Amino acid sequence: MQALLSFENAPPFAAPLRFFLTAPAFGVLGGVLLAWFGADIMASRWMPATLALTHLITVGFMLQIMLGALIQILPVVAGANLPRPLLLARVVNVGLSLGTLLLAGGFLHSHPSLLAAGAGVLGLTACIFLGSAALALRGVPTTSPTIRGLKLAMLGLGGVVGLGLILALALVFGWNIPLLQLVDLHAAWGFAGWGGVLLAAVAFVVVPMFQLTPGYPARPSWWFPRVILGVLMLWTLAVLARWPAVIALCQAAAALVGTAFALLTMRLQSLRRRARPDVTYRYWQLGLVAAIFALIMLFTAAVSPAIVDNPRWTIAFGVILMAGAFIPFIIGMIYKIVPFLAWLHLQNCGQAKVPAPAMNKLLPDSEMQAQWRSYLVAFVLLALACLFPEWFARVSGVAFAVANAWLMLTLLRAIRRYRQHTVLILEKLAAR
Amino acid sequence: MNHPKTPHVVDARYMEPPEPFVQTMEMLDRLQPGERMLLLLFREPHPLYKILRQNGHDYETELTADGTFEILISR
Numbered sequence: 276m277q278a279l280l281s282f283e284n285a286p287p288f289a290a291p292l293r294f295f296l297t298a299p300a301f302g303v304l305g306g307v308l309l310a311w312f313g314a315d316i317m318a319s320r321w322m323p324a325t326l327a328l329t330h331l332i333t334v335g336f337m338l339q340i341m342l343g344a345l346i347q348i349l350p351v352v353a354g355a356n357l358p359r360p361l362l363l364a365r366v367v368n369v370g371l372s373l374g375t376l377l378l379a380g381g382f383l384h385s386h387p388s389l390l391a392a393g394a395g396v397l398g399l400t401a402c403i404f405l406g407s408a409a410l411a412l413r414g415v416p417t418t419s420p421t422i423r424g425l426k427l428a429m430l431g432l433g434g435v436v437g438l439g440l441i442l443a444l445a446l447v448f449g450w451n452i453p454l455l456q457l458v459d460l461h462a463a464w465g466f467a468g469w470g471g472v473l474l475a476a477v478a479f480v481v482v483p484m485f486q487l488t489p490g491y492p493a494r495p496s497w498w499f500p501r502v503i504l505g506v507l508m509l510w511t512l513a514v515l516a517r518w519p520a521v522i523a524l525c526q527a528a529a530a531l532v533g534t535a536f537a538l539l540t541m542r543l544q545s546l547r548r549r550a551r552p553d554v555t556y557r558y559w560q561l562g563l564v565a566a567i568f569a570l571i572m573l574f575t576a577a578v579s580p581a582i583v584d585n586p587r588w589t590i591a592f593g594v595i596l597m598a599g600a601f602i603p604f605i606i607g608m609i610y611k612i613v614p615f616l617a618w619l620h621l622q623n624c625g626q627a628k629v630p631a632p633a634m635n636k637l638l639p640d641s642e643m644q645a646q647w648r649s650y651l652v653a654f655v656l657l658a659l660a661c662l663f664p665e666w667f668a669r670v671s672g673v674a675f676a677v678a679n680a681w682l683m684l685t686l687l688r689a690i691r692r693y694r695q696h697t698v699l700i701l702e703k704l705a706a707r
Numbered sequence: 708m709n710h711p712k713t714p715h716v717v718d719a720r721y722m723e724p725p726e727p728f729v730q731t732m733e734m735l736d737r738l739q740p741g742e743r744m745l746l747l748l749f750r751e752p753h754p755l756y757k758i759l760r761q762n763g764h765d766y767e768t769e770l771t772a773d774g775t776f777e778i779l780i781s782r
Binding site for chain 2: 492
């Protein structure tokens with residue numbers, strides 16, 4: 276019976292781990308950049324350092340963990356087996372890391388060839404991942420909202436990467452394109468079409484599973500990914516046809532649909548059967564509150580566009596959406612995925628003869644709580660920096676770097692314990 | 708717990724992994740030939756599906772309005 280727990284579909288632990296450990300390094304780098312440039316970085320979204328920082332976080336941190344986690348969970352949540360997952364993990368991890376550094380360097384130094392190289396490497400890496408995912412998902416019937424969401428999120432990734440490539444080439448070759456509208460569209464495909472749809476698809480599974488909440492009702496779950504992708508396609512058409520009113524309408528619709536999802540998740544969390552709020556719950560609570568706040572800002576900007584003339588508005592929106600919502604969702608999930616995988620691999624290592632240690636022995640709650648507090652401090656300082664950049668920008672950068680370094684340290688400790696237990700289990704097996 | 712589809716039910720909707728898997732396999736061991744069991748979950752258990760197929764069990768899944776996946780498994 277226990278032998279059946281061995282799950283041969285799961286890729287080796289090293290496959291997702293390399294992403295989980297690389298991502299905080301980009302978080303540290305982002306924090307250092309903010310600490311270095313201080314208030315200048317918060318003056319406008321168009322500053323070279325701001326563009327560099329945005330991509331260090333969105334690609335270096337967020338996309339890194341999202342793709343790493345997908346390599347791990349596609350077989351589990353969709354029954355889709357990626358071909359050669361360890362090789363894919365290596366290629367994608369290196370491609371994302373190199374591409375992000377080149378792209379950020381290109382932005383920072385306004386260096387066209389670095390920018391083009393970064394965009395090219397990231398484009399190629401995304402194509403490799405999307406090709407593998409398409410192979411894995413081909414023939415997988417859409418039997419759940421999660422599978423539909425995963426499939427449509429891949430379109431979202433294609434959209435954000437494609438638009439990113441067009442924008443990079445336009446900057447390098449000086450093409451005459453509606454830059455502002457295309458950058459907004461690039462961000463919309465990234466945050467809503469890729470990040471939002473992927474988050475929802477995964478949340479449909481992990482929120483009830485890890486937080487012991489009721490399930491997401493079926494009908495809105497089926498519709499959410501479709502509505503978001505539909506809105507983005509209309510938004511794209513409106514940019515091409517230069518219909519500003521339709522663009523604003525799409526922006527408002529995306530904000531409302533996203534808010535509905537966040538409120539539904541909050542409602543489910545309020546009905547959870549786990550009495551004690553754990554770290555994942557706290558991270559998700561912050562993420563949901565911040566997401567709703569950011570989406571209200573997005574809605575406000577859609578109905579009164581003059582508000583975004585104030586550069587602080589856009590910066591605050593970005594900070595709340597990324598540092599307040601997406602990163603907390605991601606860290607919250609990492610703190611469930613890593614101990615569970617460590618436990619699963621130890622369980623398999625023990626061959627049903629030597630039991631694996633409990634998950635909280637591998638990654639104790641106290642260590643995660645300490646890191647969570649450091650992240651909360653960083654986020655509060657970042658939010659204050661949006662209001663008073665001269666006072667808080669540098670210190671918030673330092674705090675953000677510390678919280679990310681702490682995350683890496685916490686994960687490294689868990690991996691060290693995992694390795695120690697692997698040796699112990701192998702010794703016990705040998706002694707039998 | 709009784710269910711219109713079968714009296715043999717594992718309601719795993721508020722259980723943490725790997726408990727749903729363990730309880731399902733234990734109930735399958737207890738079933739008589741020809742009997743069927745129902746697993747209730749808020750997700751589709753793809754790893755379990757694979758093991759069921761390997762062990763020659765038939766199963767059919769229905770997603771209900773409240774987000775419950777009802778997985779009816781034959782012995």
